[in-house]
Amino acid sequence: MVIRSINLETVCGVTSTLPVNDKPEVAFAGKSNVGKSSLINTLMNRKAYARISATPGKTQTINFYNINDELYLVDLPGYGYARVSEKEKEQWGKMIERYLHSSKQLKAVFLLIDIRHDPSANDKMMYRWVVEQGYQPVIIATKLDKIKRSQVQKHVKMIKEGLALVPGTKVIPFSSATKQGKDEIWELIENECFG
Numbered sequence: 001m002v003i004r005s006i007n008l009e010t011v012c013g014v015t016s017t018l019p020v021n022d023k024p025e026v027a028f029a030g031k032s033n034v035g036k037s038s039l040i041n042t043l044m045n046r047k048a049y050a051r052i053s054a055t056p057g058k059t060q061t062i063n064f065y066n067i068n069d070e071l072y073l074v075d076l077p078g079y080g081y082a083r084v085s086e087k088e089k090e091q092w093g094k095m096i097e098r099y100l101h102s103s104k105q106l107k108a109v110f111l112l113i114d115i116r117h118d119p120s121a122n123d124k125m126m127y128r129w130v131v132e133q134g135y136q137p138v139i140i141a142t143k144l145d146k147i148k149r150s151q152v153q154k155h156v157k158m159i160k161e162g163l164a165l166v167p168g169t170k171v172i173p174f175s176s177a178t179k180q181g182k183d184e185i186w187e188l189i190e191n192e193c194f195g
């Protein structure tokens with residue numbers, strides 16, 4: 001994908017009305033600190049356009065990045081902050097659910113999982129949730145550069161088993177440090193949006 005323009009067009013808070021877009025959307029979910037902002041920046045060829053650094057309790061918003069006036073990358077709020085209240089967790093859940101339910105343009109959901117670790121209870125919940133909303137998420141196994149190449153297949157298997165992935169679900173190892181996986185993710189996005 002040749003990036004000609006990017007624009008953080010809409011930022012939605014808990015009570016915001018979600019935008020009705022006429023272009024395809026792909027959404028990214030994952031627990032805080034998994035590398036979601038870094039991935040989105042890598043896809044946009046930017047260093048720090050998407051907010052990096054997970055400060056606990058940072059504002060939970062859904063951000064819509066308009067790419068080339070052709071499609072939207074949708075950054076869903078990160079989950080798993082230890083220090084947020086039950087009320088905030090509930091609001092977070094409702095906001096994501098509302099989006100997954102109401103978007104008419106959502107073509108694909110990417111769920112980010114740290115390649116080093118077994119999926120957490122929150123990851124499992126998020127996976128089941130996305131599936132229940134009728135989407136088959138693509139898994140992006142982040143921070144690929146943090147493990148040895150010889151360990152990659154073992155860790156991918158761990159993620160597949162940990163999430164009990166529907167057979168055939170894609171798992172794409174990715175590193176924002178080396179950009180490995182970037183082209184494959186863009187190819188998938190373009191196929192889902194325009195294929």
Ligand code: GDP
Pocket residue numbers: 030031032033034035036037038039051052053054078142143144145146174175176177178
């Ligand atoms: P977010 O909370 O999911 O948006 O995560 P960030 O993108 O802010 O990343 C959290 C931390 O992990 C930051 O310190 C990043 O520099 C680091 N990080 C993210 N992706 C990678 C990666 O692919 N490799 C390495 N080594 N570090 C990463």
